[in-house]
Every structure is written in structure tokens, then in C-alpha cells.
Amino acid sequence: MTNILTATDLSKSFGKKEALKNISLEIPRGKIIGLLGPNGSGKTTFIKLVTGLLVPSAGEIKVNDLDPGVETKKIVSYLPERTYLNSWMKIDDILSFFEDFYPDFNRIKAQNMMQDLELNSNDRLKTLSKGNKEKVQLILVMSRDADLYLLDEPIGGVDPAARDYILNTIITNYQENASVIISTHLIADIEQVLDEVVFISKGQVALTASVDEIREEHHQSVDGLFREVFKC
Amino acid sequence: MLGKLLKHELKASGRIFLPIYAVLLLLTIVNKLVLSLGCPDFFNEETVSHPVMEMIFAITLLLYVAIVVALSVMTLVVIVQRFYKNLFTDEGYLMFTLPVKTRDHIISKLLIAMLWTCVSGVVITITILILSWGTFTWMDVTQAYSMLSQQVETQLHLSMGLLIFEAALMMITEIVASILMIYIAIALGQLFNQHRIIAAFGAYVVISVALQFIFSIAMLLIPVFNLDYTFLSLADPTEVVQWFLNGTTAINLLLCAAFYFGTQYIMKNKLNLE
Structure with a gap:
């Protein structure tokens, strides 16, 4: 089966500032990958290139062998670091919105998760706390039956209990041939769910390895290795 | 979709x-x-x-x-x-x-x-x-309309229906063009990293001024090439009205196309959300 994501010599610059430099990367199906790096290292830029929100300056990126576009957006489920919920909708409205645009959206699944996290479907999005908004977005994203999940800082603002629940839904929800890319700097929290890690530093790939390799070869946790690689 | x-x-x-x-x-x-x-x-x-x-x-x-x-x-x-x-x-x-x-x-x-x-x-x-x-009564309205259309027909040799149709076309294209001009200004504004709203407003002003400038130049060129005499020698009021209405519609359509494709290009290739 083809890789779900392939980047070849991918570069992106904003004016004179180079955010990504010659990144080449292959992401197979069926894995949970941590995209790890300090703030400003290019994680979000990379993810935005995959979603098609940005266009590469050089090189190419393929999702399921296709250029980012309508067809790839159908199979990519993306959680931005931003809150994109508008203020006037109710939770129910945004569920209908997702149901309308994504045929792979499972409303029942979303409603069950909302119940588990004690979110009321009649609440207006405006009245939700920041953490609850993040939960709603994560539920929307994980209720799709996508091939590639891109989670940009998914757990930054939620409490530890919800964090565990969310990580649990991430591992239990995705299908065998789907992959999940999680970008974060809160490594210790997600380490347990990761299969592979990509360290990214100053716009370049610093290291790709499976979590098992890191444990065997470096005799370290991912968190420990991260602190070593990115020591200030 | x-x-x-x-x-x-x-x-x-x-x-x-x-x-x-x-x-x-x-x-x-x-x-x-x-x-x-x-x-x-x-x-x-x-x-x-x-x-x-x-x-x-x-x-x-x-x-x-x-x-x-x-x-x-x-x-x-x-x-x-x-x-x-x-x-x-x-x-x-x-x-x-x-x-x-x-x-x-x-x-x-x-x-x-x-x-x-x-x-x-x-x-x-x-x-x-x-x-x-x-x-007023309904009869007042129909009477006023028939009087107006009679005048249009005797003086401009133009059917009232056609005149309304052409004027409506001009107005619709005018509205579309002005909306698309707002869109392209907003799209241009987001190319900037900061102060995007001000940049969008600036882009709108620049486009307006540029268009004004181009039209003024065009107006100046008419007497330069003696087009006004050729125009007057036609001097058939029907043709003058037709030229004005359909000419404006044509210019509006050109502007619509330019604004639309410009906006689409920026949104496709230069999108840069904050």
C-alpha cells in the first residue's frame, strides 16, 4: 500500500524567512507519529502544507499520492491549533455542518463523545470555555473516518483527565490503514501512544525513529531524548 | 458542494x-x-x-x-x-x-x-x-408607466422593455463588480503579515484610484482622437443610450473577471492564514 504521506525536498519560506528547508519524509499507514520540536521549528507550517492551507515554495508533498486539493481534503482530518468555531453556532449546528461536508463524519460517535465529556449539544459555542472548545474540535476531528489525522497541539489546553480520555479516543478510533500525526511539545503526555517520532528543528528533520528504537538504542524515553537533542 | x-x-x-x-x-x-x-x-x-x-x-x-x-x-x-x-x-x-x-x-x-x-x-x-x-391608485402607476414608455419610444426609438433590460443588466454587473472589488481587496490585504484590515482597506482605495485614473485617461483620449465628433455625427440618441448602457455593462464584466480571477489566484496560491 502506498504511503499516506510523502514529502520530497519540501521547502516553505515566508518572504526571506525560511520556515522549512528540504524536508523529505515518508509516513506509512497504520502509525501514530509524533511530530516533535521546539516552538517555531516548523511543525505547524509542515502540517499546513499537508492540508493545503499553504502552498510549498519548492519540492512537493503528496497525500495518498495526490497533491493537496479537494480529493485529499476528503481523507484528511485536521485539528488546527486555532479555534475555528464561530461564536453563533450551537454544538448541534457544528455537528450538522460536519455531517454536510464530510461523508465520513459519524455523528453518533461524536454525540457519544460529547456526552462522555459532559458537553451539552444545545450549548452555544460562544459560551464554552477555551478547553471545552478544544474538546469539541477534537471530537469533531476524531469522529471522522479519515485516512490521515493531523493534530496540531491537540492537548495543550485541556485538563489531564480529559487529556487521557482524548488520547484514548485517538488510539481506539483510528482504523488500521489510517495514520495519525500529532504535533506537540508536551511529549511526556503522549509518549505512550506514539509508534514513531519525527524530530524537527529549525525547519529541518533532525531525527526520525520508531519509539522502540529510541528505547533500545538510546536507552531513553522520547522525552529524555528530546531534551538531549534540543538542549538549550 | x-x-x-x-x-x-x-x-x-x-x-x-x-x-x-x-x-x-x-x-x-x-x-x-x-x-x-x-x-x-x-x-x-x-x-x-x-x-x-x-x-x-x-x-x-x-x-x-x-x-x-x-x-x-x-x-x-x-x-x-x-x-x-x-x-x-x-x-x-x-x-x-x-x-x-x-x-x-x-x-x-x-x-x-x-x-x-x-x-x-x-x-x-x-x-x-x-x-x-x-x-395613489394602481391606475396612476400604469398610466405613468405607459406615458414614460411612450416618451422613450418616440424620443429614443427604443422599446421600454429593452431599455429596462439593459439598464438592469448594467446595474447587476455593477453590483457584482463592486462586491468582487471588496473581495479582491480583502484577499490582497491578507498577503500582509500585519495590519491586514488596514492593508485591505488600502488595497481598496488603490484599486478605486487606479480605476478612476484609467477612466479619466480614457475620457481624455476621446477628444484627442476626435472620437467625440464621430460620436456626435452618429448623433442618433438611440445609439448613444445603447452605447452608454452596454458599454458600461461590458466594462463591468471585464472588471468582474479581473477581480474574480485575481481573488481566486490569491486564495489558491497565496493563502496565509494567521
Whole structure:
């Protein structure tokens, strides 16, 4: 089966500032990958290139062998670091919105998760706390039956209990041939769910390895290795 | 997918317009009641109405005018705000990752903007009709129309139907072009890393000035090449009117195409959400 994501010599610059430099990367199906790096290292830029929100300056990126576009957006489920919920909708409205645009959206699944996290479907999005908004977005994203999940800082603002629940839904929800890319700097929290890690530093790939390799070869946790690689 | 975008765009903007329409219609009816029951001779210089009633009518009339103005301003504000906020702020992260063509984003916003512009116009017309109800009869209207169309036909040798059609075409293309000009200004504004709203406003001003400049130059060129004499020698008023209407429509269409494709290019290739 083809890789779900392939980047070849991918570069992106904003004016004179180079955010990504010659990144080449292959992401197979069926894995949970941590995209790890300090703030400003290019994680979000990379993810935005995959979603098609940005266009590469050089090189190419393929999702399921296709250029980012309508067809790839159908199979990519993306959680931005931003809150994109508008203020006037109710939770129910945004569920209908997702149901309308994504045929792979499972409303029942979303409603069950909302119940588990004690979110009321009649609440207006405006009245939700920041953490609850993040939960709603994560539920929307994980209720799709996508091939590639891109989670940009998914757990930054939620409490530890919800964090565990969310990580649990991430591992239990995705299908065998789907992959999940999680970008974060809160490594210790997600380490347990990761299969592979990509360290990214100053716009370049610093290291790709499976979590098992890191444990065997470096005799370290991912968190420990991260602190070593990115020591200030 | 365009249909679904239209549906959600209609929902998102309708919740703002429908209440204003309701308030406006209600206020119109109140105005009409106060006028016909309280001071039926308000506009008659010779008879004096009850001063309290006159006062009440003056207030309700003022409110009516305020709402009409507010509706016109709101129409413009919503056109700007829906395009800017929904596509180029954080909401853009949702909209631009939907499996939808860029084209459909622009078209859905444009069509709904057109719809509300037209509906607002129709609603205001209806309220004026309600207010002036009883001061004219249906026969007055048809008579005025037939007189006008007779004049058009004898003086311009043009059928009234064709004239209305061409004028409507000109107006519609004018509205589309002005909406698309707002869109391209917003799209240009988001190319900047900071102060995007100011940049968008600046882009709008620059485009307006540039267009003014081009038209002025074109106007200057007409006498330079003695085109005005050729034009006058035709001197058939029919042709002059036709030239003016259809020429404006053609220019509008050109502007529409330029603005539309410019906006689409930026949204496809130069999108840079904050």
C-alpha cells in the first residue's frame, strides 16, 4: 500500500524567512507519529502544507499520492491549533455542518463523545470555555473516518483527565490503514501512544525513529531524548 | 458542494438580516397606522393635526429612516464581514480544509451577497409602497408607466422593455463588480503579515484610484482622437443610450473577471492564514 504521506525536498519560506528547508519524509499507514520540536521549528507550517492551507515554495508533498486539493481534503482530518468555531453556532449546528461536508463524519460517535465529556449539544459555542472548545474540535476531528489525522497541539489546553480520555479516543478510533500525526511539545503526555517520532528543528528533520528504537538504542524515553537533542 | 456552501452561508447571514427586515416591516406598519389614524393630514399645510400625534409620527418616521439607513449599512458590513471573517481569520482553518473548490467559496459568498442586496432593496421598496398606500391608485402607476414608455419610444426609438433590460443588466454587473472589488481587496490585504484590515482597506482605495485614473485617461483620449465628433455625427440618441448602457455593462464584466480571477489566484496560491 502506498504511503499516506510523502514529502520530497519540501521547502516553505515566508518572504526571506525560511520556515522549512528540504524536508523529505515518508509516513506509512497504520502509525501514530509524533511530530516533535521546539516552538517555531516548523511543525505547524509542515502540517499546513499537508492540508493545503499553504502552498510549498519548492519540492512537493503528496497525500495518498495526490497533491493537496479537494480529493485529499476528503481523507484528511485536521485539528488546527486555532479555534475555528464561530461564536453563533450551537454544538448541534457544528455537528450538522460536519455531517454536510464530510461523508465520513459519524455523528453518533461524536454525540457519544460529547456526552462522555459532559458537553451539552444545545450549548452555544460562544459560551464554552477555551478547553471545552478544544474538546469539541477534537471530537469533531476524531469522529471522522479519515485516512490521515493531523493534530496540531491537540492537548495543550485541556485538563489531564480529559487529556487521557482524548488520547484514548485517538488510539481506539483510528482504523488500521489510517495514520495519525500529532504535533506537540508536551511529549511526556503522549509518549505512550506514539509508534514513531519525527524530530524537527529549525525547519529541518533532525531525527526520525520508531519509539522502540529510541528505547533500545538510546536507552531513553522520547522525552529524555528530546531534551538531549534540543538542549538549550 | 456549492449547494451546501450556499445553504450554510444563507443560514449564517440570514440570522442577521431577517430580524432587521422584521423590525423594518413592523416599524413601517406602525408608521402607517400612526399616520392614517393619528394625523391623516400631516402633509397637508392647511389643516393642523393633533400636536402630540404629529410628534409621535415624527419620532416613528425618524426611526424608520434610521432602520433603512442601518439596513443599507448592514448589507455592506455583512458582505465584508462574511468574506473576511469566515475565510481569512481563524474560521478560515475550517473553511479552507473542507473538501470544496476555492471557486465555490467565492461563488457562494458572492451569490448570497447578491441575494441580500436584492432582498434589502425589495424590502425597502415594499415599505415605501406601504407608507404611500392610498396616496395613489394602481391606475396612476400604469398610466405613468405607459406615458414614460411612450416618451422613450418616440424620443429614443427604443422599446421600454429593452431599455429596462439593459439598464438592469448594467446595474447587476455593477453590483457584482463592486462586491468582487471588496473581495479582491480583502484577499490582497491578507498577503500582509500585519495590519491586514488596514492593508485591505488600502488595497481598496488603490484599486478605486487606479480605476478612476484609467477612466479619466480614457475620457481624455476621446477628444484627442476626435472620437467625440464621430460620436456626435452618429448623433442618433438611440445609439448613444445603447452605447452608454452596454458599454458600461461590458466594462463591468471585464472588471468582474479581473477581480474574480485575481481573488481566486490569491486564495489558491497565496493563502496565509494567521
